[in-house]
Amino acid sequence: MILTDREIQIYLANRQISIKPEPDPILYSSTSVDLTLAKQLRVWSFDQIEKSKGEIITLGPKFKYAEFRDKYTKRMNIPPSKGYILAPEAFVLAWTHETINLPNHSKVAARVEGKSSLARLGLAVHVTAPTIHAGFEGPIQLELCNHGLFSIRLTPGMPICQLIFEMTLGTPAKGYSGIFLRQKK
Amino acid sequence: MSRVKAKVIKGSNRSERIAYIKTAEGVRAEVLLSAAQTGSNHILAAEIARDNNNVLIELPQETSSGYWRVWVKENQLLGE
Numbered sequence: 001m002i003l004t005d006r007e008i009q010i011y012l013a014n015r016q017i018s019i020k021p022e023p024d025p026i027l028y029s030s031t032s033v034d035l036t037l038a039k040q041l042r043v044w045s046f047d048q049i050e051k052s053k054g055e056i057i058t059l060g061p062k063f064k065y066a067e068f069r070d071k072y073t074k075r076m077n078i079p080p081s082k083g084y085i086l087a088p089e090a091f092v093l094a095w096t097h098e099t100i101n102l103p104n105h106s107k108v109a110a111r112v113e114g115k116s117s118l119a120r121l122g123l124a125v126h127v128t129a130p131t132i133h134a135g136f137e138g139p140i141q142l143e144l145c146n147h148g149l150f151s152i153r154l155t156p157g158m159p160i161c162q163l164i165f166e167m168t169l170g171t172p173a174k175g176y177s178g179i180f181l182r183q184k185k
Numbered sequence: 186m187s188r189v190k191a192k193v194i195k196g197s198n199r200s201e202r203i204a205y206i207k208t209a210e211g212v213r214a215e216v217l218l219s220a221a222q223t224g225s226n227h228i229l230a231a232e233i234a235r236d237n238n239n240v241l242i243e244l245p246q247e248t249s250s251g252y253w254r255v256w257v258k259e260n261q262l263l264g265e
Contacts, residue, residue, distance in 0.1 A: 005233075025233070025234065025241055025254065026241070026252050026254045026255060026256065027252070027254075028253070028254060029243060029247075029253035029254065030243065030253075034251065034252075034253075115247060115251050116246070116247045117247050117248065117249055117250065117251040118251065158251065159251040159252065
């Protein structure tokens with residue numbers, strides 16, 4: 001079952017889940033709450049990609065995502081006044097400004113989804129990975145991709161995605177302990 | 186449902202309307218709606234909360250700037 005706005009607010013008030021900072025009332029809709037864009041981004045380092053001479057990613061036990069990310073991306077802060085211009089076909093990693101916590105005992109998982117206002121312009125916020133598992137804690141990483149024909153200015157604090165909370169049937173046997181637990185921006 | 190004052194114009198097809206609502210901050214919010222969700226000078230929206238002379242309403246669709254809810258002045262409501 002999906003939590004409505006009132007249930008989300010009750011869960012927050014009872015500290016069964018947390019979203020910090022707590023969302024403004026205008027960020028809610030009937031069955032979701034919008035999260036906003038953090039100032040930090042990871043953008044691709046095209047110099048490094050050029051040097052890689054067509055490296056092919058081989059997924060498997062030897063592939064280390066963190067090393068790959070650190071080699072081929074660089075961190076940057078979005079200039080608050082100018083924003084970050086996401087060109088057509090560009091792809092960057094971003095985060096929500098809010099940190100969420102879904103303790104296992106609360107029996108809540110969530111899905112991060114796009115917003116229709118941004119989707120109409122071609123902006124996707126995830127690449128087939130919307131699941132926020134029960135037990136997750138941290139900011140949510142977004143895979144922003146501009147499928148549209150126009151550049152889009154991204155500014156910190158803009159509503160960027162929506163979070164839909166779902167009750168789980170029972171408590172998970174194992175708390176979420178994935179590699180992205182308590183991920184940092 | 187409440188009727189909220191809006192400037193309503195034709196959309197890109199016969200069943201679509203574009204509505205402009207004046208928010209409590211004086212900003213014009215744009216929202217694409219179906220014709221059934223609008224009248225000639227209003228849209229239908231759900232009242233969520235009140236704060237002094239402002240009313241928080243939930244729109245039937247997301248605004249172009251990405252909000253489902255906006256604060257409007259009480260005098261923007263036309264009643265049910």
